[in-house]
Amino acid sequence: MVSPSATSVPPWAREPHVEPADPTGRTHTLLVVGPGDGQTGTAVRAVAAGWQEELGAAPVHRHDCADAAVAVDALHADLAVARVGHRVLVAGTAEACLAVRAAAVRAGLADDELRFGAVAADVRTVWCVHCSATTTAAVAAGGVVACPGCARSLLVYEHVSRRTGHHLGFMVDAEDQPWEESA
Structure with a gap:
């Protein structure tokens, strides 16, 4: 954190x-x-x-x-x-x-x-770095939310864009995913 x-x-x-x-x-x-x-x-x-x-x-x-x-x-x-x-x-x-x-x-x-x-800080708008979709959810920073655009499980990072007001979200288990070699 x-x-x-x-x-x-x-x-x-x-x-x-x-x-x-x-x-x-x-x-x-x-x-x-x-x-x-x-x-x-x-x-x-x-x-x-x-x-x-x-x-x-x-x-x-x-x-x-x-x-x-x-x-x-x-x-x-x-x-x-x-x-x-x-x-x-x-x-x-x-x-x-x-x-x-x-x-x-x-x-x-x-x-x-x-x-x-x-007066309340329990709801966040999260921007997905993978597909640029946003979702609004009752989730804590450090929590996980499903992206409506790409269906990835996003970690809600402790960062807010000053330009958009959205929290940063990125794939929580990216390092555990299989990846393909480039040909």
């Missing part, structure tokens, strides 16, 4: 964790991502409320989003009119936070402009 200090997986994507809001921002985008009902939805809304309280009178553009795709659209809309000093806060599951973080990184935001409040 990879040591936590040598992994690309943020601490909030390994276990639920809420980063403090950045009070130095001039304006803020607050993306509340995920289910509206149930325990997870309640926890996500509580994170958002805590951040709004922390920020006091600072301008906050809040978006309650059904899923990560809607949150990414809202993020792009806010970034189109953002000025220097804009900060982005994302409350949701680790899976949703990673997806929004990937969009933010692709848009040019730096780590110090982003804050995350992940």
Whole structure:
């Protein structure tokens, strides 16, 4: 297993964790991502409320989003009119936070402009290095998941792509497989 200090997986994507809001921002985008009902939805809304309280009178553009795709659209809309000093806060599951973080990184935001409040970290989106298919499953890093594209058993590696937000998955028993000699 990879040591936590040598992994690309943020601490909030390994276990639920809420980063403090950045009070130095001039304006803020607050993306509340995920289910509206149930325990997870309640926890996500509580994170958002805590951040709004922390920020006091600072301008906050809040978006309650059904899923990560809607949150990414809202993020792009806010970034189109953002000025220097804009900060982005994302409350949701680790899976949703990673997806929004990937969009933010692709848009040019730096780590110090982003804050995350992940309320659950048990579901991961895994990218297969063999066929490029992705699968979403409740699996721990170091666990194994079946690839829907090539049917290989994938080891969920302790690495997340900053560009896609997906965990890396590769064939768990590749060294035990017979291979053919090239002619």
